[in-house]
Amino acid sequence: MFTGEYQHTIDGKGRLIMPAKYREVLGDSFVITKGLDGCLFVYPLKEWKVLEDKLKQLPFTNKDARAFARFFFSGAVDCEADKQGRILLGSNLREYAEICKEVIIIGVGTRIEIWSREKWSGYSLETEKSYEELAEKMVDLDLGF
Numbered sequence: 001m002f003t004g005e006y007q008h009t010i011d012g013k014g015r016l017i018m019p020a021k022y023r024e025v026l027g028d029s030f031v032i033t034k035g036l037d038g039c040l041f042v043y044p045l046k047e048w049k050v051l052e053d054k055l056k057q058l059p060f061t062n063k064d065a066r067a068f069a070r071f072f073f074s075g076a077v078d079c080e081a082d083k084q085g086r087i088l089l090g091s092n093l094r095e096y097a098e099i100c101k102e103v104i105i106i107g108v109g110t111r112i113e114i115w116s117r118e119k120w121s122g123y124s125l126e127t128e129k130s131y132e133e134l135a136e137k138m139v140d141l142d143l144g145f
């Protein structure tokens with residue numbers, strides 16, 4: 001399970017050091033794709049396979065299902081960390097997430113999210129204001145708050 005928040009920077013070649021705590025769970029290879037809310041999603045292969053299987057079950061006759069699958073799979077890249085724990089974020093993923101230099105890497109249970117520092121700050125500030133309202137809406141899910 002991925003938890004926590006880490007601040008890192010992208011080097012001139014588009015490489016990012018993945019936190020050691022996350023590398024242990026990710027394994028040797030994993031998948032990075034365009035996420036929601038303007039960030040990148042990182043999945044261990046096992047979790048990616050589960051998600052891939054669920055998306056395959058969506059009816060291809062449904063326009064929204066086709067659009068989401070296209071968006072999600074077209075941005076997906078197989079990835080491996082080098083010996084220094086760095087991963088290469090391609091220019092298409094960096095452009096999508098508006099990542100230039102400073103990034104925030106967060107654990108979100110079964111996945112990791114990579115955010116530009118500016119986007120994360122804005123999103124976090126906005127969401128923090130409505131945290132109690134969100135918790136109230138989640139009560140029906142019986143999360144034990």
